[in-house]
Amino acid sequence: MTTDFSPCRYEIVMADDGDREPTYYVISDLHIGGDEQLEHVEFLEELIAFLEHLEGVDENAELIVNGDAFGLWEFTRIEGIEKFDALVESYPELFAQLRATGESVPITLLPGNHDHDLAAYEEYVERFAEYNVDLIQEESITRPIGGRTIHFEHGMQRDPNNRIEDFGNPYATPLGYYYNTLVTSRAGQLSDRGRYNWMKDVQAVTPTERMPVWLVSKYFYREMNPLLRYSIVPFLLLFNVSAVLAVLAGLDLAGIWSMPIERGTAFLGQFGTAGTALWWFLTVNVAVAGLLLLVGIPLYFIRRDLRKTIDRFGVFETELTVDPNEPYEDAAREVFEERPETAVFCYGHTHRPTMKEVGGGLLVNTGTWLKRLHRRDGIVGLLPPVFYPSFQLCAIRIGLEPGGDTVAVEYERIEKPNPATEELTLTERLLTVGREPDPELPDRAVVDAGIERRTVEQRHEG
Template sequence: MASTDGDRVYYVISDLHIGGDEQLEEVAFLDELLEFLEGLERTEEDAELVINGDAFGLWEFTTAEGMEKFDILAERYPGLFEQLRATGENVQITLLPGNHDHELAAYDEYVERFAEYNVTVLQEQSFTRPVGDREIHFEHGHQQDPNNQIEEWGNPNATPLGYYYNTLVTSRAGQLSDRGRYNWLKDVQAITPTERMPVWLLSKYFYREMNPFLRYALVPFLLLFNISAVLAILAGLGVTGVWEPPIEWTTAFLGQFGTAGTAIWFLLAINVVVVGLVLLVAIPVHLIRRDIKQTIRRFGVFETDLTVDAEAPYEDAAREVFAERPQTAIFCHGHTHQPKLQPVDGGCVVNSGTWLKRFHRREGVIGLVPPVFYPSYQLCAVRIAARDGDVVVDFEAVEKPSPGTEELTLTERLLTVGRPPDPELPDGTRI
């Protein structure tokens, strides 16, 4: 018996960000994506694949315009497009534009060209699909992000703040990435939220680009900074006569370790002197910095924060959708790159995540060493189907090994021993 649309199974992926200038053309997960699509080509389910926005990084192409970008994509990734064609013969493939590939909604020719590969491009901001007796609301999610809202949907000249960031920063990173000691700058597109980028750049400079001899010379000083700061304060108290530091006891104790003890003594002594000078300078600098920030706040400069709440706007939008269409069970989006499932007003908000790398910040255990951004993959597809009168949501993992051991320096690996990330996908649910 032929199934109805309500019996259809939906697989949802998003935020692939395929394509871009120079180094951004590398797709690290291409083999996994092809294998996933091959699985759908063989499935006997009545299924639909929904690519929920940002399948392609069209914003990151700065040397091509309009339909030229499609030609470049088809030429660079012939295997992917042929696999889309094969998969689309067995299951329906629906492609919704996001902010990075908004041009899909701006040129009707994209609809025609993708149709040749059995991909249906919907030039809308959102759409719904039946599941059992309920509905799924799909949207990419950028319309809930003030920095990426596109007011004139379908206008090829629409340029929200995020457009300038990606054309001026992300695409430029793709052009410059291979000039570094290691090809790491292209990963800037995976850094979310945006405010983390300066710290990420500092971290990568320290662990990747800094002269190794300089870095290894700085590491002991930075690791011992906290201890040296305490010793510097105690030394200051000793100079003022407030407290008598146990110098003789310390010298005798370290002397038991011979040359190693002497080396530690001199290292600590140098650190104490340097840290003492740093602390003297840091106090007036801190006061000046605080006064500048207060002045900026009074004048209302930089009131808009680039960072957008990754949860609240989508929960609010879901409540509006659920109120307007009570039959809606799921508000499904992407954009923020964080796979999540959150119950809201009898339904749930589902974030389909990203296929880009994800970076997990690991602070130094002690001292002032820059944080380590530990890379991992959390590839997944959201599966939505009706079962026994309920709507069932599951996150299906697509396995890809963590690149940590390959991409982290020895120093980064040592500083994160015992602390690698172990990201877990959300548990499924029944509605």
């Protein structure tokens, strides 16, 4: 479809839209760009299609990209505005579509932590303007909705590991910067050396403390010699069976329940010498499994007690882990209290789609367009967990309900095929049968739009 986006038509549309209440579409955490394998964007086709769709919406719409649109931290071989040139060169179709969409729908871009360079160099504002993208070099912005407002921020300032203490300083380097330049970018440079190009997905591993477990999992299921892996699996299966038999043998010796052992012995006795050999083989395995269980039980309780003690002191939470909800709930309550006209606190950063009522307003997280990895323990014990991949591509739509009494917030899903079939080995799929994740986006929610517009205007004037 051909559409006329001449300057004359643009002025007419804007004049007409001035009489209509605005509608906002919000996306974040695309993380586009980076060294070598990180350059590949798995959702590029869906993103361009979404931008094309926005061109034709019959609304007074604005697209807000709420931080981390680009992975500028993941470029380690070029600096400053050169990263913009690299992006345009790598994704010409995307930038062409941004220019086309921006002719009919305003596009506002906020910096995140991964693309903090956008706040540090004035040249980015001019270069993005060439593609009809309005880069705002601020930590947060607000937008009107009915008689209320929406607060937008990326959210890294609530995360001590990624907080930019001197926002706009090109030399600001929080802890997360070093993780991305030393780990994420390095993974992008090495990813194609593996049996399968999987290391580039390290940027989808959240929280980052799971990265060592994820590496062990991918080594076992992807890099380990297949003959070695398939020879280990039967032994681990046998250990699980022996552990069950050890429990049953203990119940038999204690005189609590003898039926399983008696029937098993009678069944194996039907096979003569072969049955006797199998009986002795299982007996040795049961003895070994029993000893390991005896050692493992006290170790389990010691480990659990140690973890409780660590949790009570908050060591891991304050040093390594950032709660994905609490800092943002506290921040939202503070904003709602200080500026009661605020209806929605919208943020990104944590990659977790969230919708929650907090302090009389809505706390909304925009999720991510990156792949999401869901840890799943296998149906067989003593094997590394499986990190099941999925996509939750979405845009948040915020607009007034008919009648103007409420502000509606809803997730619009962008469909993308499940990548598990191509990315998981047969072993991983078999071990997680019945345990496949089924991630759902939050349900639609509404919040009162009843504060009079003049009250908001008076507050800003004061």
